[in-house]
Amino acid sequence: MxxxxxxxxxxxxxxxxxxxxxxxxxxxxxxxxxxxGYPSREVLKDWLTVLGKIMLAIPQAYIEAFEIIIRPHQHEDVILEKIPANRSPRLIFLDIFLITFTPKTIVYKYRQDGWYEVHRVLPRRVEE
Structure with missing residues (x-):
């Protein structure tokens, strides 16, 4: 609570x-x-992992913002990111928040089959 x-x-x-x-x-x-919401059983290890990612995302967001200012990013693509197994709704929210927090990426779709669709901007085209 x-x-x-x-x-x-x-x-x-x-x-x-x-x-x-x-x-x-x-x-x-x-x-x-x-x-x-419905109570869920989150593992402390999962919360500590997410908190660690939050601490790393803050400086990463500043670095990415300066990169975009100094060298504009002209290309974009969409990737699929796998949702970790047995993720509670709260942890899924924090995952989406973290991905969207950085300037180069945004989750634009949460798929029920266990994937996030993530749009990202890139300095140059990625060849596949």
């Missing part, structure tokens, strides 16, 4: 970029009135 509240508040603060008292109160209210 507390972890769920912290996750919702973190997302709220990332979306609003406002740490005023009024926004904190609104965020807590929104986090408390949002419906609860």
């Amino acid at each position: 507390v972890g769920n509240l912290i996750l919702r508040l973190t997302i709220w603060f990332l979306l609003t970029s406002d740490l005023s008292i009024e926004n904190i109160i609104i965020g807590v209210i929104v986090a408390l009135i949002l419906p609860r």
Whole structure:
């Protein structure tokens, strides 16, 4: 319950970029009135892996943004990324958030058969 509240508040603060008292109160209210999902059994190892990826994604996002500024990316493609087995909806959300957080990639479709369709921009055309 507390972890769920912290996750919702973190997302709220990332979306609003406002740490005023009024926004904190609104965020807590929104986090408390949002419906609860079905409880799932997430493994601590999976959460630690995702948290590690989050810590690496922040500097990676800055690096990618500077790369795009310095050397514009003219090409794009779509790849399929496999969803790890037995992923809870919360961890799937965080996976999608992480992929979309970096400037060069965005998940544009979550497929029920266990794949993300990821659009990415590239500095040069990838030959297949």
